Amino acid sequence: MSLDRWEMVVGLEVHVQLKTRSKAFCACSTQYGAPPNINTCPVCLALPGTLPVLNFEAVRLAVRAAHALSCTVNPTSVFARKNYFYPDLPKGYQISQYDRPLAVNGSLTIGESADGTPITVGITRLHLEEDAGKSIHDRYPSATAIDLNRAGVPLVEIVSEPDMRSSRDAGAYLRTLKQILEFTEVSDVNMEEGSLRVDANVSARLRGETKLGTKTEVKNMNSFSGVERALEAEFARQVELLERGGRVEQQTMLWDGTRGVVRPARSKEASHDYRYFPEPDLPPLVLSKAWIEEQRTSLPELPVARRARFAKEYALPPADIESLTSSVALADYYEQAARAHGDGKTVANWVRGEVLAAVNADGISVREFRVRPGDLADLLSLVRDGKVSHTAAKRIFAEMRKSGERPAQIADREGLLQEGNVDAIAVWVDEVMAEYPEEARRFLAGERKLLGVLVGAVMKKSKGRADPKQVNQLLTSRSTG
Amino acid sequence: MIGPLDPRDVPSSAIDAVADAFERMADVKAGREGLNLILWTDRVRAADAARSCQRDIDAGREGGVLAGVPYVAKDNIATTELPTSCGSRMLENYVSAFEATAITRLRNAGAILVGKSNCDEFAMGSSTEYSAFGPARNPHDPARVPGGSSGGSAGAVAADIVPFALGSETGGSVRQPAAFCGVVGVKPTYGRVSRYGLVAFASSLDQIGVFGKTVHDAAIVMEVIAGLDPHDATTADAPVPRYRDAEERGLEGMVIGRPKEYFPPSLDPRIAALCDRALALMRAQGATVREISLPTTDLAIPVYYIVAPAEASSNLARFDGARYGLRVRGGTLRDMYDRTRSAGFGPEVTRRILLGTYVLSAGYYDAYYKKAQEVRALIAAEFRRTFASGVDLIFTPTTPSVAFRHGAKSDPYEMYLNDIFTVTANLAGIPGISVPIGRLDGLPVGGQLMAAHFDEMAMFRGAYALEGALGAEAHR
Amino acid sequence: MAVSREDLLHVASLARLALDEEAVPRLVRELNGILEHMDVLRKVDTSGVTGAAGVGDAGMPLREDGGAPYPLAHPREAFAPEMRDGFFIVPRLATHEDATESVE
Ligand SMILES: [Mg+2]
């Protein structure tokens, strides 16, 4: 089977939970992990007679996301009912948006192709809707358990154009999207807690072909790598089918991550007929142009822009930039330290080295890290000004990480401040000369290679407090004296 | 004294008022075995409420404008102390875990809920014959229907059990039974009264309405329940006037339109005559009567019977046996759904769910639902133009006939035609009121006044004047 | 656009209504009887109509985030047909594939 004759065509539908305190249409908490059905009320239980009232914060976050994806936000959008029966859908319909969505026509740049041209994926639409509850099928025999804590949590659905050509593209799209949603603080984007969910539309066509093949929808993927593997598996399945002269059937496929295969979902209802119609309980959502614009201008710096600036302002190599902009928190940490210290590269090395190592070891976010950016800058300044040696700096850092103390205090208390006083150094040198008479004699006789030995001995005697440069100078001057 | 209601209604104390209501229920056999107007009551609880209310009154505390006044609410309005069955097996004995805003506001005004009234299942009907708990009967003639779907509430006021009652409207379900029972029935502007707690039938048409023995009673209750509700995104943020003040304002200088489409040749000439008497009386009080035309009128019923069932098919999807109400067990989820819904819904509800699902389903949406909404917009625009042209009120018969006998309307569409004069106000979202204007063969006849959006004031001015002029006449 | 027996059964299935076999012909007749009265609408010129009629063209009011959850006057157990360990319990779906069907 020659996969390379074929081209994969992928479009993604991503559902993202918005970071609100209360649900989209009632005041229930969106807290994850509460006991079953504790976060439910008359509205999200769909008790007869209840009505939805939309959460302003959900609108604000959705509009931020739309701007971050360069979408056009519609001043008037309309909610619609998507009707289908499912036990975790209490009203028997989902309040969503249909023919008049919140935002359209966006785009997302996910990287560069070999020739350096940017790879951009079109965003068809972004709309607001409510989440469903959870159906748990494996808890009780022959019964399904329903937990409606998640029912009514606000979501944005982000639909891409079929612009991706590989599972790698899809992975890059998802990682870029995740980062943007984190940077704009629209969502926690936590796949384990299901705050980001992905469905994929996949088709195969011969390279050079311009029209799209029949697509299938792949569901039930719960990690980015799962998405990439599922796409490969489904693509291979389709290609094998097509190579044998078969036809791809438009259907929903389910990814089985443990077995690494896709299976057709038994289509439980011949035709999905969602009978969309405008939600009569909610007037149109009307947003002023001024407010929409305000949301755009108040967006934080997005990853792409920030990377460009890091390259310019701190003259960092790509590897540093990639790592330092992996999250808002880390980028902010780095930037505060770099601004305070001045030498971007030195700070970058420390943040990528010591700081990340420590943070990962403690399993915390840099926001919680005891060593604040200003203190790190102070420490690195001590090194630069020759006040502490590099070795000492690492000891001090370890202490700061535990106690959160200022570096100068620690250096002072631990006696790690370097001795710049020539007299003191002279005394150590004399002592060393006395302790190593043979080496001293040969060195003074011009055996230069012994310099290192003697410097080392002096440093040892000074417990690292002596400035190696000065020790060096002193010894050299004597040898020729 | 108990509330500023019409003195005729006012007993000496809250305790007596509530006791009287229950006495009267017994006397007229308002329960299942008799007129079947009231489905659920709790005498002990109501008596307690009356006692604590009377304590407040005796202690001179501000008891609220309806202090100690008993009332009944249609059984599709959510109450936490009495069941809310919507006249359906689906919700038999279901007690709501929250309370409708209108019920809360009435309690805060001192009114005491003494019962939940019979209605067509989920408010789908015009005769209260489609209640799962048996048909309600008209106090004026038990062989006849009280109208519907709020027939129980209309009958309870007509039978002097309570001075006022809550009903709900989607296509005339307050005004039509008010006409059949000879009481006052108000359908407010869409968005004037909160729908929170009103079990949805057709959300873009539904509105809680009021029955009163008199226009005055209805006006006071409207003042209490109207206004913005943060729980209902479709309520209007507009001040609520003192509708009672409409009484002094009179009719001087008002223009009343008489739309010819509401007086077709087929209309019973005796009903037309009673309407013209009413118009003459209003003219005598300084109003000008203008012949007008509302050509889209005959489109209203077709539009209504697409829009309402479509919304109903979605609104009633929540009755699936999973979280509350009836559950008929089944081996699989699908079995439980199918069995529960087939057993829980009666024939008319089933018919409308099927119709509504059909007009929304793939391939038919544009031809039916979308088209109907567009025609609905034309109907609404026609009313707006009419009121903009200097017409303050539109007067019509409320119904094409008096109360009919049980079982008289077997064909669904024939039943639907009962709403022909009332459904337009629901489609346009404007307020309407039905006032008794006389009798035919001893049965009440109602006249309808419609006004522009949120101009309930004009509506009440007309109603007060008409009631005042007709006086005892109205009941002859 | 007459409603066929198949249309009716499809619609009944969408609406999760199991119809008695003998009721089907009557319902087909009734639905067609009602729908034929609806045909007048097709002749109406609505080309000038912008947007459907009805609720709030002013735009919807929005809620502040958070606030006190709306209370339940009675515990869930008081109205739920079946609950276990705080879960609402329903019969298992026909197939496990169906189980992955959820919000889209
Ligand atoms: Mg969706």
Ligand SMILES: [Zn+2]
């Ligand atoms: Zn809730």
